[in-house]
Amino acid sequence: xxxxxxxxxNWPLLLPLLILELGLMIAAxxxxxxxxxxxFGNKVMWLIVVIVFEIIGPVIYFAFGRGKNE
Amino acid sequence: MILILFKKELRETWRTWKLPIxxxxxxxxxxxxPLMAKLTPEILKMSxxxxxxxxxxxxxxxxxxxFYKNISQIGIYLFMMIFAGIVNHEVSQHTLVxxxxxxxxxxxxxxxxxxxxxxQWLSLNSLSFLVTWGYTAFYFPDNHSPxPVLAFLPLLILGCFIAGxxxxxxxxxxxxxxxxxxxxxMMIVLYLINLFKQTVHYNPLSLMSKNLDFLQRQNxxxxxxxxxxxxxxxxxxxxxxxxxxxxxxxx
Numbered sequence: 660x661x662x663x664x665x666x667x668x669n670w671p672l673l674l675p676l677l678i679l680e681l682g683l684m685i686a687a688x689x690x691x692x693x694x695x696x697x698x699f700g701n702k703v704m705w706l707i708v709v710i711v712f713e714i715i716g717p718v719i720y721f722a723f724g725r726g727k728n729e
Numbered sequence: 730m731i732l733i734l735f736k737k738e739l740r741e742t743w744r745t746w747k748l749p750i751x752x753x754x755x756x757x758x759x760x761x762x763p764l765m766a767k768l769t770p771e772i773l774k775m776s777x778x779x780x781x782x783x784x785x786x787x788x789x790x791x792x793x794x795x796f797y798k799n800i801s802q803i804g805i806y807l808f809m810m811i812f813a814g815i816v817n818h819e820v821s822q823h824t825l826v827x828x829x830x831x832x833x834x835x836x837x838x839x840x841x842x843x844x845x846x847x848x849q850w851l852s853l854n855s856l857s858f859l860v861t862w863g864y865t866a867f868y869f870p871d872n873h874s875p876x877p878v879l880a881f882l883p884l885l886i887l888g889c890f891i892a893g894x895x896x897x898x899x900x901x902x903x904x905x906x907x908x909x910x911x912x913x914x915m916m917i918v919l920y921l922i923n924l925f926k927q928t929v930h931y932n933p934l935s936l937m938s939k940n941l942d943f944l945q946r947q948n949x950x951x952x953x954x955x956x957x958x959x960x961x962x963x964x965x966x967x968x969x970x971x972x973x974x975x976x977x978x979x980x
Contacts (some may be wrong), residue, residue: 672764683753722810
């Protein structure tokens with residue numbers, strides 16, 4: 660009950676945060692699926708990385724995992 | 730010439746998703762700061778310690794503490810990670826060969842890269858700052874942090890150095906990883922220098938670690954002008970060195 664109250668009190672912070680994190684994750688997932696050539700690793704590994712690791716996962720993918728052909 | 734290249738770099742950073750990704754990440758940081766400040770006492774209350782310790786209500790200072798912690802411990806390294814390949818990627822792809830043989834100045838290539846990095850550092854941090862500032866003013870309308878803008882300016886100045894480090898590291902190396910290693914190595918050197926207390930007014934690191942002082946006491950910023958000069962100087966020097974090295978590099 661009390662936890663729900665905390666969520667309700669902070670929705671102006673939590674809602675945009677949730678949307679942005681989801682956006683980042685979805686952008687990375689789409690990129691992983693559309694560009695099946697990676698510098699290392701495979702599709703499943705990168706999907707797990709970008710979905711499980713909030714914020715850091717997508718950044719690491721775009722910095723290191725993304726393949727050469729744009 | 731630099732202006733045209735700058736536009737090219739801007740298009741590139743946008744189309745390779747680097748800028749959009751960093752924009753989202755820095756806005757997330759901006760929102761997380763006041764949120765963490767607000768939630769930390771709640772989380773502690775839910776734990777078993779409840780009642781055993783008295784928790785002061787969070788203030789705007791807690792929110793700004795989170796801001797400078799996030800930028801200096803995570804944000805700066807994500808920035809380095811994403812842009813580590815800014816020079817050596819193009820060298821390894823041979824995309825510059827045609828342009829340079831047609832008379833494009835190599836100096837202009839390096840300086841435009843430095844400028845685009847600086848520009849992105851300024852805009853990303855400012856965005857994050859504005860988001861945190863807005864939420865902090867709304868949730869913690871107290872007078873514990875009277876100089877938010879003044880405290881933030883040194884962080885922008887640090888961008889000169891960060892951009893220089895990235896361009897330099899990326900020029901002397903062949904891959905993202907090597908470049909990132911050198912960047913982190915330079916940060917470690919700064920942290921080691923920081924162990925000597927008397928260097929604090931000269932170390933570029935102070936510009937991202939002493940901000941909470943600046944936030945509360947306006948006067949203390951003036952003591953750090955040597956650090957600011959050194960930061961800008963080092964940034965320009967590293968970029969200049971990079972352009973000298975780049976001039977003799979095989980593309």
